[in-house]
Amino acid sequence: MKTKTIFHLFILLSSIFTITIQSQTKSYEKQIDSVLSLMTLEEKTGQLHQVSLYWATGPESPEGDKLRDIKEGRMGSVLNVKGSDKVRALQELALKSRLGIPLLFGLDVIHGYKTTFPIPLAESASWDIEAIELAARIAAIEASASGLNWTFAPMVDIARDARWGRIMEGAGEDTYLGSLIAAARVKGFQGKGFGSVDAVMACVKHYAAYGAAVGGRDYNSVDMSERTLREIYLPPFKAAAMAGAATFMNSFNDLNGVPASGSSFLMRKILKGEWNFNGFIVSDWASIREMIPHGFAEDDREAAKLALNAGSDMDMEGYCYRNNLKDLVEKGEVSLANLDDAVRRILRKKFEMGLFEDPFRFTDPIREEKALNNPEHRKAARDMARKSIVLIKNEADLLPLKKGQKIALIGPLAKSEDDMLGGWAVGWDDNSDVVSQFEGLEIRFGKENLLYAKGCGVSDSSKDGFEEAVKIANEAEVVILSIGESRSMNGEAASRSNLGIPGVQEDLVKAIMATGKPVVVLMNAGRPLVFNWVADNVPTILYTWWLGSEAGNAIADVISGDYNPSGKLTVSFPRNEGQIPIYYNHFNTGRPSLKDIPSKDFRTGYIDLKQSPKFPFGFGLSYTTFDYSDINISSDKLSKGGVVEVSLTVKNTGDFDGEEVVQLYIRDCVASLVRPMKELKDFKKIALKSGESKKVTFKIDEQKLAFYNEKLEWVTEPGKFDIMIGSSSADIRQQSVLYFE
Numbered sequence: 139m140k141t142k143t144i145f146h147l148f149i150l151l152s153s154i155f156t157i158t159i160q161s162q163t164k165s166y167e168k169q170i171d172s173v174l175s176l177m178t179l180e181e182k183t184g185q186l187h188q189v190s191l192y193w194a195t196g197p198e199s200p201e202g203d204k205l206r207d208i209k210e211g212r213m214g215s216v217l218n219v220k221g222s223d224k225v226r227a228l229q230e231l232a233l234k235s236r237l238g239i240p241l242l243f244g245l246d247v248i249h250g251y252k253t254t255f256p257i258p259l260a261e262s263a264s265w266d267i268e269a270i271e272l273a274a275r276i277a278a279i280e281a282s283a284s285g286l287n288w289t290f291a292p293m294v295d296i297a298r299d300a301r302w303g304r305i306m307e308g309a310g311e312d313t314y315l316g317s318l319i320a321a322a323r324v325k326g327f328q329g330k331g332f333g334s335v336d337a338v339m340a341c342v343k344h345y346a347a348y349g350a351a352v353g354g355r356d357y358n359s360v361d362m363s364e365r366t367l368r369e370i371y372l373p374p375f376k377a378a379a380m381a382g383a384a385t386f387m388n389s390f391n392d393l394n395g396v397p398a399s400g401s402s403f404l405m406r407k408i409l410k411g412e413w414n415f416n417g418f419i420v421s422d423w424a425s426i427r428e429m430i431p432h433g434f435a436e437d438d439r440e441a442a443k444l445a446l447n448a449g450s451d452m453d454m455e456g457y458c459y460r461n462n463l464k465d466l467v468e469k470g471e472v473s474l475a476n477l478d479d480a481v482r483r484i485l486r487k488k489f490e491m492g493l494f495e496d497p498f499r500f501t502d503p504i505r506e507e508k509a510l511n512n513p514e515h516r517k518a519a520r521d522m523a524r525k526s527i528v529l530i531k532n533e534a535d536l537l538p539l540k541k542g543q544k545i546a547l548i549g550p551l552a553k554s555e556d557d558m559l560g561g562w563a564v565g566w567d568d569n570s571d572v573v574s575q576f577e578g579l580e581i582r583f584g585k586e587n588l589l590y591a592k593g594c595g596v597s598d599s600s601k602d603g604f605e606e607a608v609k610i611a612n613e614a615e616v617v618i619l620s621i622g623e624s625r626s627m628n629g630e631a632a633s634r635s636n637l638g639i640p641g642v643q644e645d646l647v648k649a650i651m652a653t654g655k656p657v658v659v660l661m662n663a664g665r666p667l668v669f670n671w672v673a674d675n676v677p678t679i680l681y682t683w684w685l686g687s688e689a690g691n692a693i694a695d696v697i698s699g700d701y702n703p704s705g706k707l708t709v710s711f712p713r714n715e716g717q718i719p720i721y722y723n724h725f726n727t728g729r730p731s732l733k734d735i736p737s738k739d740f741r742t743g744y745i746d747l748k749q750s751p752k753f754p755f756g757f758g759l760s761y762t763t764f765d766y767s768d769i770n771i772s773s774d775k776l777s778k779g780g781v782v783e784v785s786l787t788v789k790n791t792g793d794f795d796g797e798e799v800v801q802l803y804i805r806d807c808v809a810s811l812v813r814p815m816k817e818l819k820d821f822k823k824i825a826l827k828s829g830e831s832k833k834v835t836f837k838i839d840e841q842k843l844a845f846y847n848e849k850l851e852w853v854t855e856p857g858k859f860d861i862m863i864g865s866s867s868a869d870i871r872q873q874s875v876l877y878f879e
C-alpha cells in the first residue's frame with residue numbers, strides 16, 4: 139500500500155468506528171488491530187523507542203541519526219522538545235514515514251511549565267488538594283499549548299531521607315497524604331480526559347520504591363519487605379493508576395536485587411495484573427541499558443529481552459529495543475505477542491490523545507502565546523506559593539511586619555530569580571518573569587523602606603560582604619535574612635551527606651544577630667535542612683522552599699500579613715544526618731525511649747541526641763492560635779460495614795483570621811503484626827475567622843483500620859484503636875478510643 143495514503147486510511151477507519159475522542163472510555167482496539175496488521179517488525183520496535191532531542195536530562199546515550207529514525211518510522215516518541223514550532227516540525231517529519239504514525243512529545247513538567255509553581259514538596263505542605271490539582275491543571279494547559287502531550291510527572295515516591303536530592307519532587311513521607319496528592323496531580327494533568335485539547339498524559343514515577351534508596355544516595359539499591367512495599371510505598375502509585383494515569387515510569391533502583399526496569403513482579407504482576415493498568419510503561423533515562431552495570435544483563439541485547447519480557451514498553455534513551463528487539467522476536471526470544479502488546483499500549487494512548495485524528499492538535503502558536511504565563515495562571519501560582527510556606531517560629535509575634543518599618547534584606551538568595559524556580563523547572567533562557575524576594579518586598583513595602591546587601595554567596599568561604607550587611611542591619615528596624623541551599627543542590631544527582639546551611643551563611647546569621655536587631659530568616663531549600671543554631675537562636679523563621687515564578691510576591695504576602703501562613707511540614711526534619719531515616723509513623727520497640735533526651739538507659743535512641751525530630755511531620759504555625767475541644771465519638775464500637783463519626787470543635791483563639799490543618803491519626807494498639815505508633819488517616823483544612831469556632835467531623839470505617847497481615851492479606855483485626863486528633867503528629871490535642879468487633 140502507498141505510504142502517504144495510510145495515514146488517511148486511519149482517519150477513514152476512525153470515522154467508520156465513529157470515534158468520539160472526548161470519551162476516555164472509548165475503545166480503539168479494532169483500529170489498533172488494523173494498524174498493527176500493517177506494521178513491519180522494525181516499525182513496531184520503532185514505536186517502543188524514545189530519544190531526547192535538543193536537551194539532555196541524563197548522561198549521554200549512544201549516537202544515532204535521530205531525525206532519520208523519525209522519518210523512517212523507527213521512533214515512537216521524543217523527549218525534551220518544547221515549543222509548538224519545534225514540535226510541529228518533528229511531527230511533520232514523522233508523518234512522512236511509511237505509516238505516518240504521529241509522535242508523542244514528553245517533558246518533565248514537574249511543577250508548572252512557563253508559569254512555575256512551587257516545587258512539589260513545597261506544594262504538599264499546603265495540604266490543599268484542590269490547589270495542587272489546579273497547579274497541575276495549569277501546567278497542562280500551558281504545556282499542551284506548547285506542543286507537549288505527555289509530562290513525566292507526578293513523582294509519587296515516598297521519601298524518608300532528606301539526604302536524597304529527589305525528595306523535593308514528591309509529597310513527603312506520608313502514604314495517605316501522598317496518595318491523595320498523587321491522584322490530584324494525575325487528574326490535574328489529564329483534565330477532562332484524553333481527547334480534550336488541553337490534557338496531557340501523566341507519567342507516574344518512579345516505579346517503584348526509589349525513595350528508599352540506601353543512604354539517600356541517588357540511583358542506589360532498595361531492599362524492602364513486600365509488606366512495606368505494599369503498605370507504604372505502593373499506595374500512591376495505585377491511587378494514581380486508579381485516577382486514570384496514562385503512563386508509568388520505571389525507577390533506576392534495583393528492588394531486592396531486581397532492577398525495576400526488569401521486574402516482572404512490579405510491572406506484569408502488580409501494575410498490569412493486579413491493577414489492570416491499560417497504559418504503557420516507559421523506562422527511566424537509559425535504565426534498561428543500565429541493567430548491564432547493575433550486573434543483571436550481559437549486554438544491551440539481553441537487557442532488551444529482560445525488560446520487554448518483564449513489561450517495560452518503551453525504552454527511553456537506551457537504544458536497547460531499537461537495536462535488538464527485531465532480532466529477539468525473529469529468534470523467538472521475545473514473543474510477538476509481548477511485542478504487540480507493548481505497541482498496542484502505546485498506539486492506544488496515541489488514539490486516545492486524538493493524535494491520529496489531528497497530529498498537530500497541540501501545536502497552535504496562538505493558543506501558546508495566550509496560555510504561557512497568563513495573569514490567571516500567575517495568580518494561581520502566587521496562591522499556591524503562599525499556601526506552601528511554613529511558619530517554623532514566630533517568637534514575640536515579630537511577624538507580620540508593620541507597615542512603614544525599615545527593612546534590611548540580606549542574603550545570597552534575596553535577589554536570586556533563578557533559584558526561586560527550584561529543581562526540575564522547565565528550562566527557560568529568560569527568567570525575567572520570576573519575582574525575586576527583593577522585588578516582592580520592594581513592591582509591598584516600598585523602595586524607601588528596603589535596604590539590601592548580599593552578605594555572602596551560597597557556598598562561599600569569603601566573609602568580605604559581612605561588614606556591609608551588618609552596616610545596613612544597623613540602619614534598619616528589622617532584618618530579613620534569605621539563606622539556604624541553591625537550587626542546584628537538590629533534585630536528581632544532588633544527594634547531600636551534610637544537610638547544613640552551606641558556606642558561611644550561618645556565620646552571617648550570627649553576625650547579624652549580634653547587632654541585636656529583630657531577625658526573620660527565610661530558609662530556601664528543596665529538602666529539610668539541619669539548621670539547629672538558627673532554629674534555636676533566631677526568633678522568627680519561615681521555611682520558603684522554592685516557590686516558583688511568584689516567590690517574591692508570595693513571601694511578601696506572608697510577611698505583610700496579607701496571608702496568614704497555613705503550611706504544615708510533610709516530612710520530619712532531622713536534628714542531624716545521623717538521625718536519618720526519621721519518620722513519624724514508626725513502630726514502637728520493646729524498649730521505647732520514655733524521655734526525649736539523649737540517654738544510655740537501655741532504651742531505643744542515641745546517647746548523644748534527643749529522640750524526637752527537630753520539627754515533626756504535620757507541624758507548622760500560624761499568626762493565630764487554635765484551640766481543640768469537645769471530642770465526641772458517635773460510638774466506641776465499629777463493626778464490619780459500619781461507620782463511626784468523630785467530631786470536635788476547633789476555635790480560632792487569636793487575633794488573625796487563619797487556616798488550620800486538623801489531622802486525624804489512628805493507632806492499632808495490639809495486632810498480629812506490630813503497627814505504627816500513629817498513622818495519618820484523614821485531615822481537614824479549615825478557615826476560621828478570629829474568634830470563630832467550627833465543628834470538624836471525621837468518618838472512620840473499617841478501611842481506615844486495615845493493614846497487610848503476615849500473609850499479605852488486607853485485613854482489619856478486632857481490638858482497640860487509639861483515635862488521635864491534633865495540630866501535628868507530635869501535638870495531639872484530643873483523643874478517644876474505638877473497638878473494632
Ligand code: BGC
Pocket residue numbers: 195196217246290343422423630
Ligand atoms: C529522571 C526522570 C526524568 C527523565 C527524563 C531521568 O534522569 O530520573 O525523572 O523524567 O530523566 O528527563
